[in-house]
Amino acid sequence: MGFPSGPAGDRALELAYDPLRFLERARAAHGDACGVTLARESVVLVSSPDLARKVLRDENASFQKDGTAFFPGSSLAGNGLLVSDGETWARQRRLSNPAFRKAAVETYARCMIDVGNRLVSQEWSKRGVRDVYADFNDATLEIVARALFGADVVGERANRINGAIKDSFEFFGRRAATGMIIPEWAPTFDNFRYNEAVKRLDEEVYGLISKRRRDIAAGEEKGDLDLLDRLLLATDEEEPESKASGMSDKALRDELMTLMVAGQETSAILLSWACALISEQPEAGDKIANEVRELLQSKPPGSNLDAGDYSKLPYTEACILETLRIRPPAYMVGRCASRDVELRPHVFITKGTTVLVAPYLIQRDPKYWNEPTSFKPERWLVQSPYSDGTLARDALKNLGPNDAYFPFGGGPRVCIGTGFAMMESVLLLALICQACELRLPPNSSPPKPKALITLRPDAISLLVGPRPRRT
Numbered sequence: 001m002g003f004p005s006g007p008a009g010d011r012a013l014e015l016a017y018d019p020l021r022f023l024e025r026a027r028a029a030h031g032d033a034c035g036v037t038l039a040r041e042s043v044v045l046v047s048s049p050d051l052a053r054k055v056l057r058d059e060n061a062s063f064q065k066d067g068t069a070f071f072p073g074s075s076l077a078g079n080g081l082l083v084s085d086g087e088t089w090a091r092q093r094r095l096s097n098p099a100f101r102k103a104a105v106e107t108y109a110r111c112m113i114d115v116g117n118r119l120v121s122q123e124w125s126k127r128g129v130r131d132v133y134a135d136f137n138d139a140t141l142e143i144v145a146r147a148l149f150g151a152d153v154v155g156e157r158a159n160r161i162n163g164a165i166k167d168s169f170e171f172f173g174r175r176a177a178t179g180m181i182i183p184e185w186a187p188t189f190d191n192f193r194y195n196e197a198v199k200r201l202d203e204e205v206y207g208l209i210s211k212r213r214r215d216i217a218a219g220e221e222k223g224d225l226d227l228l229d230r231l232l233l234a235t236d237e238e239e240p241e242s243k244a245s246g247m248s249d250k251a252l253r254d255e256l257m258t259l260m261v262a263g264q265e266t267s268a269i270l271l272s273w274a275c276a277l278i279s280e281q282p283e284a285g286d287k288i289a290n291e292v293r294e295l296l297q298s299k300p301p302g303s304n305l306d307a308g309d310y311s312k313l314p315y316t317e318a319c320i321l322e323t324l325r326i327r328p329p330a331y332m333v334g335r336c337a338s339r340d341v342e343l344r345p346h347v348f349i350t351k352g353t354t355v356l357v358a359p360y361l362i363q364r365d366p367k368y369w370n371e372p373t374s375f376k377p378e379r380w381l382v383q384s385p386y387s388d389g390t391l392a393r394d395a396l397k398n399l400g401p402n403d404a405y406f407p408f409g410g411g412p413r414v415c416i417g418t419g420f421a422m423m424e425s426v427l428l429l430a431l432i433c434q435a436c437e438l439r440l441p442p443n444s445s446p447p448k449p450k451a452l453i454t455l456r457p458d459a460i461s462l463l464v465g466p467r468p469r470r471t
């Protein structure tokens, strides 16, 4: 028994310089469990379905978030779902789950469609080159803010909230790009600006929480509930009725901020890569446009897409699933061993070791995927070996086909926003391809991923313009 073998010496610089290449080389040279020292941390890189399943699902009780290297917490997200552990996490997850059930997510679809329609009818209505990553960052921020706070986030308040979130996210981007984690309390100018932004957000969010508590106490009726309403009204079914209580203001604040952090950038990255891949294969965009046209023809004239259409756009959904396969925004998922654990004979992980599971490698492994680096949405439309439906229907169950597809993670800590993200990205991509054509600008090469905490691009410049009308 021992620490898995791997490259000698501290490899932090190599990882920081080109994480994707580093992951590929480590697996090629040392196999699916590669032990390596990174910035003086003992780390095991895991890149096979059976080991990923053990870490994320079967042996999940032996792993935790606390102590995981390279996944820093932040005062913005506090002790929300992304970073908490144990009973604190379990209770918060139970309280939050109902706000992400299918029926709840369908009520947030209205703002997804509004934002998508505005993007194509305004910003993207004239032919020209646009940084689609910047546009999607704005769009997904507006969507998540409106899903969280509904009609309370308009006008000046929307500007204040969105401005403070953007300032904080830019800080995270700069922090990740340096490859060094400077503590948030250190007296640097960047930290000062970030902490100011968090303070502004706290004022707004605590203000919204107490207003809602007052509205509820006054018995005010509401139509569609937003995420804040649902989290405020949630009580823990596992607690005895006499004690059943909801979240404190601090817990609510931490979850709201966590949802913004976890739900905004990942979705912007996914949509940006989907558009970039479609610009390289314009026939995929044409197929989406046809799929949307046929769907709308089955509705009364003048109808637009709605939440219920999500499940009627199989090709569009396949394009999103395929983008998540070759460009997973969360390309590595981290855990820290909370006790000694033997993952399989001779793969021994000692307490305190960070394990980095790499969906990026597994989802491109030729053992499980034909033509693994090609964008082939059709692969999701074949008959599933697991059920009566297509492979797409089973894509997001457990760890996916052959345990080799888990862009939203797996096991108990699977992304709570999976349904939200799928609804958002399928509806937006459908609206975009219905109205617009996407092409690479002349003389440019396809954008390359840049791996930081997420697999984000620097910018994705595409030639965007109205789709010619069919006669």
Ligand code: HEM
Binding pocket: 081, 082, 083, 093, 144, 258, 259, 260, 262, 263, 264, 266, 267, 270, 328, 329, 330, 333, 334, 406, 407, 408, 409, 410, 412, 413, 414, 415, 416, 417, 418, 420, 421
């Ligand atoms: C394309 C979009 C998204 C991707 C690729 C993604 C990916 C992931 C992954 C891989 C995890 C698991 C992390 C781990 O195991 O350590 C996760 C967790 C999480 N995600 Fe997402 N996510 C996306 C969108 C969203 C959205 C839209 C929301 C909310 C509105 C959200 C909220 C969360 C939260 C709260 C967690 C922590 C869950 C827990 O530990 O209980 N995500 N996400």
